[in-house]
Amino acid sequence: MSAHLLSDTAHLTGRSLRHIVRSPDTIITTAVMPLAIMLMFVFVFGGAIGESRVEGPYVNYLLPGILLITVASAISYTALRLFNDLQSGIFERFLSMPIARPAVLWAHVLTSLIANLVSVAVVILVSLLLGFRSGANVWEWFGVAGILALFTLALTWLAVIPGLLAKSPDGAGAFAYPLIFLPFLSSAFVPTATMPGPLRAFAEHQPVTSIVDAIRALFAGQPAGSEIWVAMAWCVGILLTALLAALLVYRRRTR
Amino acid sequence: MTSASEVSIRVRGIAKSYGDVSVLRDVEFDVMRGTIFALLGSNGAGKTTLVRILASLLRPDAGQASVQGFDVGTDAARVRESISLTGQFAAVDEMLTGRENLTLIARLRHEKSPGDVAAGLLQRFSLESAADRRVSTYSGGMRRRLDLAMSLIGDPPVVFLDEPTTGLDPQARLEVWQAVRELASNGATVLLTTQYLEEAEQLADRIAILHDGRIIASGGLDELKQLLPPARAEYVDRQPSLEEIFLAVTATTPGTHDSAGPRS
Numbered sequence: 001m002s003a004h005l006l007s008d009t010a011h012l013t014g015r016s017l018r019h020i021v022r023s024p025d026t027i028i029t030t031a032v033m034p035l036a037i038m039l040m041f042v043f044v045f046g047g048a049i050g051e052s053r054v055e056g057p058y059v060n061y062l063l064p065g066i067l068l069i070t071v072a073s074a075i076s077y078t079a080l081r082l083f084n085d086l087q088s089g090i091f092e093r094f095l096s097m098p099i100a101r102p103a104v105l106w107a108h109v110l111t112s113l114i115a116n117l118v119s120v121a122v123v124i125l126v127s128l129l130l131g132f133r134s135g136a137n138v139w140e141w142f143g144v145a146g147i148l149a150l151f152t153l154a155l156t157w158l159a160v161i162p163g164l165l166a167k168s169p170d171g172a173g174a175f176a177y178p179l180i181f182l183p184f185l186s187s188a189f190v191p192t193a194t195m196p197g198p199l200r201a202f203a204e205h206q207p208v209t210s211i212v213d214a215i216r217a218l219f220a221g222q223p224a225g226s227e228i229w230v231a232m233a234w235c236v237g238i239l240l241t242a243l244l245a246a247l248l249v250y251r252r253r254t255r
Numbered sequence: 256m257t258s259a260s261e262v263s264i265r266v267r268g269i270a271k272s273y274g275d276v277s278v279l280r281d282v283e284f285d286v287m288r289g290t291i292f293a294l295l296g297s298n299g300a301g302k303t304t305l306v307r308i309l310a311s312l313l314r315p316d317a318g319q320a321s322v323q324g325f326d327v328g329t330d331a332a333r334v335r336e337s338i339s340l341t342g343q344f345a346a347v348d349e350m351l352t353g354r355e356n357l358t359l360i361a362r363l364r365h366e367k368s369p370g371d372v373a374a375g376l377l378q379r380f381s382l383e384s385a386a387d388r389r390v391s392t393y394s395g396g397m398r399r400r401l402d403l404a405m406s407l408i409g410d411p412p413v414v415f416l417d418e419p420t421t422g423l424d425p426q427a428r429l430e431v432w433q434a435v436r437e438l439a440s441n442g443a444t445v446l447l448t449t450q451y452l453e454e455a456e457q458l459a460d461r462i463a464i465l466h467d468g469r470i471i472a473s474g475g476l477d478e479l480k481q482l483l484p485p486a487r488a489e490y491v492d493r494q495p496s497l498e499e500i501f502l503a504v505t506a507t508t509p510g511t512h513d514s515a516g517p518r519s
Contacts, residue, residue: 004365011362019350022389089346093405096310096340098332099363254312 005100012094012107013114016081020115030074031119033180035126038066041189042130049190056220059132063124064215065188068208069180070123071116071152075159076176078112082163083172086253095254105160105250112156113149120148135221143218147231151211154239155179160246164253188212207234263288263413263444264309268318271304278304280468282318286446286461288412291439293459294448301468302448303343306417309446310340322413338413339406343421345398346405349391353382353401356390357408364409376404380434396427403434414438416447420454425498426505432458 020026038059041049046058054061085091085108094104124132136144159176166172183189185199186208192200203209214231217223264286271279278301286292296302307313309320311331319326325333348356354373361369377386380400385393390401399419406414416435420428435458439445449455455462456476463473472482495503 007365008363011359015348015351015359018355022350088349089342089344090348092312092342093340093346094363096312096335096338097360097363098336 005103008099008103009106009110012103013110016107016111017114019081020077020111026077027115027119030070030077030115031122033073034066034070034119034123037069038062038123038127038130045189054191057131057133059127059130060134060219061216062189063127063132064212064219065183065186065208066123066127067120067148067215068151068183068188068211070119071148071155072176072179072182074116074119075112075152075155075179076173077115078108078156079159079163079166079172079175080169081111082108082160083166083169086164101254105246108160108163109153109156112159113152116148116152134219136219137221140218140221143228144215147211147215147218147228147235150232150235150239154235154242157239157242157246161242161249164246164249182206182208183212186212207231207238210234261287263290263323264292264446265321266305266309266318267320269305269308269315269320270317271301271308271313271315278468279308279315282465282468282470284463284470284473286444288444289439289442290460291435291445291447291458293455293462294446294465295450295452295455295462296448296465297450300465302465303417305465306340306415306446306448310338310415311335312340337411338415339409339411340415341402341406341417341419343417345395345402347390347393347398347401350389352387352389353377353393353397354386356401356405360405360408366409372408376407380404394427396423396430399423399427399431400434403431407438411443413444413446416445418448418450420449420451425502428454429502 041062042059046062049058082091091104095101134141162172162175186192186203186206188208192203192209195203210227210230211234214227217225217227262285264284266282266284269279269282270277282301282305284292294302294305304313308315309322309327311327311334314328319328321327322334323337325337327334348359351359354377357373357376358369361372366372377383380403382397382401382404385397390398393401403416403419406416419435420431423431432454435445435447447454447458459476461473461475462479463470464479465471472479
């Protein structure tokens with residue numbers, strides 16, 4: 001059974017990647033929303049927040065948060081694709097075939113990882129046009145990629161849960177909204193020091209802030225120190241919890 | 256009478272309930288190799304639940320079932336190698352083309368040349384002209400044919416068809432019937448569920464009537480007929496059924512349409 005896990009996963013991943021390529025609307029919405037937020041903050045609010053509050057160009061400060069929003073908005077489509085597979089009966093067809101069972105879920109997870117890689121790359125390219133510059137060396141870029149990949153994996157496994165449980169397509173996608181909103185209550189757009197007490201306390205202790213700070217430090221080529229480990233701990237913690245919960249739901253749904 | 260080697264599907268005392276609702280109660284039957292077995296029942300009789308149990312997708316609360324000698328509970332992987340399941344709704348991938356759907360399943364079944372398998376089935380199910388169109392553009396009958404074609408990849412010895420013709424127009428239903436007959440003539444064991452009496456009558460070697468989660472009658476068509484009071488001779492004008500009229504009218508080509516009209 002496990003002998004075919006890799007090839008089965010590859011075939012099924014190819015299938016759902018084809019879905020993405022053939023529904024350009026999902027590509028556009030996942031990339032356009034974060035790009036629109038980025039443009040708005042750079043050109044509309046950037047002047048007011050910018051130089052007075054943060055060091056260097058505001059787009060440098062902004063980009064890590066925008067990247068997290070990109071991932072958070074894209075994973076709702078993972079939930080949606082999984083939901084559609086369950087609805088259409090093709091999920092059941094796969095499960096009734098002699099294929100490696102984990103492949104059915106892993107294909108969706110890998111698809112999410114690849115799709116996010118592309119949209120994150122697009123957002124970074126646009127940010128370069130807006131004046132984003134990084135002093136990061138190759139290893140620091142690898143660090144950024146690693147944190148983003150972990151973050152994507154964590155949120156994707158989180159998305160698997162509503163994908164398996166939802167009763168309607170709207171329900172499958174809706175869980176992502178709070179995730180998209182979370183960066184606004186963090187250090188992603190303004191330093192937490194500018195926030196009132198309770199909000200500041202929340203912002204400083206939620207995962208987005210530590211992840212954003214870690215990526216920001218890596219981009220700036222500065223020693224990220226403990227932030228990176230806090231960020232990793234959050235990602236791994238969410239990943240493991242979501243993975244376990246998703247597999248539990250999967251077991252209950254499939255047998 | 257039933258030697259073990261000839262039995263393809265063996266069902267013994269299967270029970271399943273959801274909460275307080277008992278869906279299947281003590282269901283028992285055998286299906287012999289190479290035969291077509293129809294499970295006849297109205298909506299909610301438990302047909303789909305039973306098929307899902309036999310396809311190893313659902314655990315029964317009690318009882319045992321085996322397919323080709325493999326227990327559906329303890330030997331699920333071997334069961335899956337022996338079966339194909341065609342669900343109530345065509346389980347096809349709308350975003351892919353017909354050919355891609357077939358190729359994907361052929362790859363997942365580890366066929367040596369997936370492309371050739373796909374091409375052969377497209378021809379066999381008259382889908383060649385639509386092969387490279389997305390399935391979302393297919394008609395209901397074409398989807399069903401593709402669905403069936405996908406089920407046949409890897410030549411599984413046992414085929415489960417859950418309400419294969421529900422929602423199809425009469426022409427498409429005849430096409431599906433033809434495909435089912437071919438399957439059985441090639442040696443496959445077919446278990447189909449249906450709510451259409453005529454379908455069971457047309458296709459099945461043996462029929463079991465599932466009602467309220469129980470098999471209340473089973474046997475060949477002749478045996479089932481004996482359950483009724485003896486036939487009385489009655490004089491009835493044989494009127495063509497609307498279905499026969501529909502098929503006759505739609506089968507004529509446009510050119511001959513006029514001459515096929517009322518012959519007065």
